[in-house]
Amino acid sequence: AQSVAQPEDQVNVAEGNPLTVKCTYSVSGNPYLFWYVQYPNRGLQFLLKYITGDNLVKGSYGFEAEFNKSQTSFHLKKPSALVSDSALYFCAVRGDRGFKTIFGAGTRLFVKA
Amino acid sequence: NAGVTQTPKFRILKIGQSMTLQCTQDMNHNYMYWYRQDPGMGLKLIYYSVGAGITDKGEVPNGYNVSRSTTEDFPLRLELAAPSQTSVYFCASSYSVASGSSAQIRFYFGPGTRLTVL
DSSP: OOOOEESSSSEEEEEEEOOOEOEEOOOOSSSSEEEEEOOSSSSSSEEEHHHHHHHHEOOGGGEEEEETTTTTTEEESSSOGGGGGEEEEEEEEEEEEOOOOOEEEEEEEEEOO | OOOOOEEESEEOOTTTTTEEEEEEEESEEEEEEEEETTTTEEEEEEEEEEEEEEEEEEEOOTTTTOOOOSBBBBOOEESOGGGOOOEEEEEEOOOOOSSTOOOOOOOEEOOEEEEOOO
């Protein structure tokens, strides 16, 4: 069955420090992986995706994610967090043979000044 | 392009009432999706469509129906509203170019519809 796990409900980090938001997945076939961000009272915005190629994917707002096939993970990272990064982050997965895209439960990121 | 539009933005229903949530996209995307977002539960897929005339169930389809008569429109129907359907509903569309690193697969989300059933 297709699934996504975001094991942390909340991540707290100080401004300027590196941040990591974790995501693991399960899917048939090769995975297509995504990160989306939701700011308060707003819709979801695309951050980055992994389809194939380099395991390190760079996206919007300085975010990047590392695909690890053996660990079935796709953790979101940023070298230096900003207070404005505080938001709800969703990981999503789709198999390369299907059309269903499943989202994780979300991780709330708090960046403290 | 307007992108993905949803109407209404807010709605309050009484138990047992019915309504249709509208979703339209002007990007000529084949794929369209309906998700609901409950606090702490992330986004749950209700229904999706891979093209006009083709729909399929997602993770939580019970209590909902969809149709896809055109590429642009993907309405979601609630026939007998229940309090458990109180949620924020997001419509999304995407397209998929042939496989490979150039694959253009990402979602464009609508602004959401906040539905309360009392």
